[in-house]
Amino acid sequence: MEPAYFTKARQADRVVVDGRTRVDRLLLIGTTSTYLYLEALKAAVAEAKCGRDIGQYERAVSALREIVPNDPDATMDNAWVDRVKKQVKSETDKMELELKGYKNNLIKESIRMGYDDLGSHYHRIGDLSKSNKAYAQIREFCTTNTHVVIMSMHLVNVCIDQRSWFAAQNHVQRIRGGSGLQGYPEAEKNWAKLTAAHGLASMAQANYRDAAIELISTDPRMSQAKLDDPEDEEAYNEVLTPNDIAVYGGLCAMASMSREELQKRVLENTDFRNYLELEPHIRRAIQCFVSAKYSQCLKILDSYKADYLLDIYLQPHLLQLYYEIRSKAIRQYFIPxxxxxxxxxxxxxxxxxxxxxxxxxxxxxxxxxxxxxxxxxxxxxxxxxxxxxxxxxxxxxAAKEYERTLHQRFLRMGNILAGLEVKGPKGQGSQGGGFGGSQEVGGFNGVGDLIGGEGRGGTRSGNAYR
Amino acid sequence: MDAILQQLLAFPPHPPPANPPSDAEYDKQINIQIQHLNHIPASKLTAPVPGGGDLLDVIDPSVNTISYLYVLLAQINSPSGKQKAGSTSDSYAPVSLLWLKTLEFMERFDHIQIRYVGNEFRRLVEMTAANARLVSQVSSYSIKQRTVIDKVQPFAAIPAIRSAILRVDPSGATFTSSHLIFVRLCLEARVYYDALPVLDQNIYYFPTSTNKAAQNNRFPYFCSDHESSSTFITPESGLSAKLVYRDHLQYFLYGAMIYMGLKDWKHALFFLEVVISSPVANNASKIQVEAYKKWVLVRLLYKGHPVLTAFLKPLAVPKTTNSQALKQYRALAKAYDALAEIFHVGIKEGHDKQRLIEEAQVGMQFWDSDCNRGLVRQVLEAFRKFSILQLQSTFAALTVADITRKTSPDPSDYAGTGRYVVNLISSGQLNATISEPSDDPKSWIIRFSDPTSGPLARSEEQQHDALVKQTRKVEDLVRHIRELDRKLSLTKDYIGDAKKKKKEQNGEGGEAGSAWTTHGEGFDHDEDMMADL
Known part of the structure; x- marks a missing residue:
């Protein structure tokens, strides 16, 4: 069965996502779906070829080759690879050179731009760590707060693509403020994106409750973003779509919140309603959960399970989320x-x-x-x-444990008082506190107090319990 | 000869004076008596009494304890005895007259007088034990043809030494070298129950040389009424030999092994923990490593799975364990830790036993060389028990068929499982009831009970009683702590430190501090200012 979501998407002929994640998402679908794999992989190869990321292209081709070795797309287009390699190299060199020039001129704004270009270039060709580095360099050359915000947004995106969630959250917090940090009012325009990124990172780290709280408070401005219009500044589809926000937020909320909370914080939340309207079935599922119609709720979720398993961010957490929702439903059901x-x-x-x-x-x-x-x-x-x-x-x-511990410590003190500490044989043990080096060298063999002779005899009666 | 007899019977005065002598008087008299006895040549003590018979028949050990002990030792060591049979052990061999006299003495001596002759008493215990062991070694060559007498002989020393130890110190709170001798003897003779009266007494003290002057101030004489046995059992008294760390480690390890023999895992665990957590100056002792290995296994046998103990992690080593020593234990007992880990995971996840058996097989050389094979075998057996116990956290009622499927080594042996569960219930290890609607064990129903019901349920009164009892135990312990505190306050280190502190205080108070102090103070002041910045 073709997952419903994709049928719909295809019928509407919508470009759902943008940027690097397009290929990544297609690759994921190609390697996990038994129905869509061919289409997805072919699309991935084609998509990758439009870009500059050779690594991505190679991954797509090899994935396709593993499954359909005879497909015309399954062979590496070496000419393309060489050409792109050359192009990338010359571009990189050119940019580095320009940047050097800017640096010599000591014009902050130019240097900033240089790094910015370099960062996005590296991002495009898939060298994420270099991209991260380049963007991070910008900080010194920011002259206005807006620059800091732009830089941080780039960093957030790179970190998400790198899957370094914690770093992404840090960057969000830095410009959004909170937890002791001064925020930047200039970031207000990006509020929705920041919240979404933060929520996504929380979900990816399995902090479902944090993710839910974050996502349901997403500024509604993004919900009306025109995804296919690259000029629309609200669109965040290089990372995730408003639909994703609805799904992630809804699932995380269901997994982590009580029924009262769901009612108050999710269903009656006017901001989040804008997103939920994009995914009405999630809204329905939440409503069913709140009104204790668990079987319907679970039915809805089950019918979308196949779709969600093809989602790049949701896939690793879906089963756990479903388990939590289900077990919570059972718990709630069982209470009375x-x-x-x-x-x-x-x-x-x-x-x-x-x-x-x-x-x-x-x-x-x-x-x-x-x-x-x-x-x-x-x-x-x-x-x-x-x-x-x-x-x-x-x-x-507790009292028994206390008595036991007390007695043990007591004996220990008595031991020390009577000078009965365990000491290594003379001349071998380190003098005073020297546990370090001699330990390794002397090793345990040095401990000369084997229960030799008689003692051994005693120990041997351990065999009596055979 | 009469003169000697008179001398021997001189103390305590007979008939006893109307007013019992003061402690000081008693102490003086007894010391004079001991001086006299030390001057009597041994040959005279071994000679028979003129009227016929033995000196030992004339003297009453419970009255003239000291004299009796002197005579006894003289006779045991007498050259005539040696001549007769070639070695001390023959005339003094078990079932000989002298041997019986010794045992009688141990049961009857006066517990005050014995404090004055600690060294002699200790020698007697050591010799008796050595003798008993000698015999037990001989007889163990022919275990199969062991006669009743053979069995009785080594064993005979055990109750005698036991009462000797307990008569010297009824509280059993102070460790002596005799304890170790006794426990080793019991372990070798495999008489575990008879060791319990001594083992069950909590040990609190180790003989220490405390500040003599301060000590005497409070308990000047051995014969005084001592609050704690630790004040008269000191290295000087001779009641215990000079101890080294190996002694008490061995005592607790052997004691633990005796408890293991009795399957009293709780006490065994405690004893082992004492060994493990003993203070370590640099390297851990091999005895401690042995104890750690056994501890890992006994821990499994005692509590099985941590969920049942309401703690989420396995029983941890005592907090006071030296971390360096712990590293050494772990490095040397990897096989044991691995086995325990598999045990825990297996119980928690409801795995079958196969994995554990394999692991036990792989580690066979370790268990064998450490003489722990028996324990490992019991661990394997315990796995089944704890698997069943674990079921009660998930299930309220099951049929034997279910249990068999989930826990038994043979998934079709319903009758065996039924018997096993019945056994668990009747031995009080499992709080459950079983009903047998038919003869087919497959259909038997096991209901795990709540803590409030079932055969093991305890009423609130019982719970209350247990709490009160426990409180008393802790109070008892606190009493001992006070005693130890007092002792610590008499140590040289403490007094030295206290003096220094006092001086410092005075120095600060008065203007006339020495040059050094002033300097030191100034320096301190500087440092404080730095800290404020």
Missing amino acids: FSCVKLSALAQAFNTDEPTIEKELAQMIKRGDLQARLDLVDRVLLAKKTDGRREVHADALA
């Missing part, structure tokens, strides 16, 4: 009950009994569900808690 039939549970969550049994066992094991399974009556039982009793038991355990 003290015991539930497994068959009822299975029905409520669109599955059969053995599957739900395994799932529940897994959840209990991970500590996600405070309950126990009764496989005889085939019910799920809530764990009874007796606070008073638990406190008693804890106190007793």
Whole structure:
């Protein structure tokens, strides 16, 4: 089955994403989808050829070759590669040279521009670390706050392409302010992009709650961006689209927020509504979750699972997100009950009994569900808690532990007082605090106090327990 | 001869005076008696009493303890005894008259008088133990034809030495060299239960030479009523030989092994931890490494999986363990740590036993050379138990068929699993009930109980009692801590330091500080200013 999302996208003939990620996304689809692979890989090769990134082109071709060795696109176009290589080299040299000239002239603005060109050039040809370096150099030559913002935006994008999420978040924070940093008001125009990037980075680091909070507060200005119009400054489709914001934000929120929170912070959020309208099924799923129609909610999510698994940022986290949503649904479902039939549970969550049994066992094991399974009556039982009793038991355990530790320390002190520390044989041990070098050399063999002779005899009776 | 007998019976005065003598008087008398005894030649002590019979038959060990001990030692070491049979051990061999007298003495001596003759007493214990071991070694050559007597002989020394130790120090709070001798003897004779009365006494002190003057101020005489046994069992008293670190490490390791023999993992673990966390100056001792290896295994046997203990990670080594030593343990016990890791993961994830068995097989040479094969085998057996125990955190009720499928070595052995679970429940290791609707073990139902119900549930009163008991234990410990505190405050280091501090205080208070102090102060002041910046 062709994932619904792509059918739609193709019918609308929309350019959804831009920039480097186009090839990356196509490659991902090509290597994971059993239905779209050929189309995607061919597109990836073609797309890569339009660009300047030889590494990307080679990756695309080799991916295609692995799957369809006979395809005409599966052979490397060496002429193209050589040509582009030469071009890239001459461009790089030219830019470096220009930059040198600017530096000699000591005109800050020119130097900044030089670095900026160099950065975007490296970004284009796929040398991300050099690009990062070039952009980072700009800082010294910024004369206005706007320059700092521009530089940081570039850095954020490069960091996201490098998958160094933490660095990306740092760059966002630097211009957005917060946590002790002074923000730049000039960045206001980019607010939506910054929030989206930050949210994306949080999600990529599996901080789903942070990601959700970030993404649902995205400035609505981006939701109306004309994606196919390169002149539209709001468009952020070199990283992610407004649709992505809706999906990521919605899923992360469902995975990490309670039903009340979902209602208040997501559904009643006028800003985020703009995005949710782009992905109405996510909105529906959230609504179902809030109104405790879990099976419908899960059904909706399941029907889009194939799509989401082809998303470059969502793929590594989708299963975990789905697990969290599902287990939270089960938890929420279970709250009012003290015991539930497994068959009822299975029905409520669109599955059969053995599957739900395994799932529940897994959840209990991970500590996600405070309950126990009764496989005889085939019910799920809530764990009874007796606070008073638990406190008693804890106190007793703590007291025992305390006594034990106390006694041990006590003996230790007595040992020291009586001069019974373990000392190496004379002349071998280091004099005072010298654990270092002699340790390695002397090694343990140096410890001459083997339970020799008699002692050995004693130890041997360990065999008595055979 | 009569004169000697009179001499021997001179102390304590007979009949006892109406008013018991003061401690000082008693101390004086007893010292005079010991001086006299030291002057009597050994030959006279071994000679028979004129009226016939032995000196040992005339003297009552519970009254004239010191005299009796002198005579006993003289006879054991007497050349006549040696001549008769070629070595001391024969006339003094188990079941000989002298041997029996010795054992009787150990049961009956006066616990005050014995404090004055610590060295002699210790020699007696050492000789008795050596003798018992000698015999046990001989008899172990012919284990199969062991007669009853053979078995009795080495064993006979154990209760006697045990009561001797406990009579000297009923609180059992101070470690002596006799403890080690005793425990080793028990371990070699494989009589574990009989070691418990001594092992179960918590040890709190090691004999130390405290500041004599200060000590005497409080407890001037051996015969005084001592609050803690640590004040009369000192290196000077001779009740314990001079100790080296190996002694107490061995005692605790052997003690742990005895507990292991009894499958008392809890105590074994504690003893091993004492060894592991003993202070280390530079290199760890091999004894400690042995203890660490056993500790890793016993830890598994005691608690199995950490989830059950409500701690999320496996039982950790005591915090006081020297970090350098810990590194050395780990480096030398890698095979053990690996085995434990597989055990934990296996229980947690509900794996089967295969992986663990393989690991145990691979490490066989380590277990063998460390004599831990028996423990490893028990660890393998325990895996099944803890797998079942682990089930109760996920399940409330299961059929035997389910349990078999999840935990048994043989997935079709329902009857075996049923028996195993019943055994776990009846031995109090598993809080559950089992119902048998039919004869087919496959259909038996196991219900894991809540802590509030089931056979192991404890009522609130019981819980309360346990808490009160525990409180008392800790209070007891605090009493000992005070004693140790006092002792520490009498050490040279502490007093030296305290003096210095006092001086410094005075120096600061008075204007007339020495040149050096003033200089030092000025310097300190400077440093403070720097710190403020």
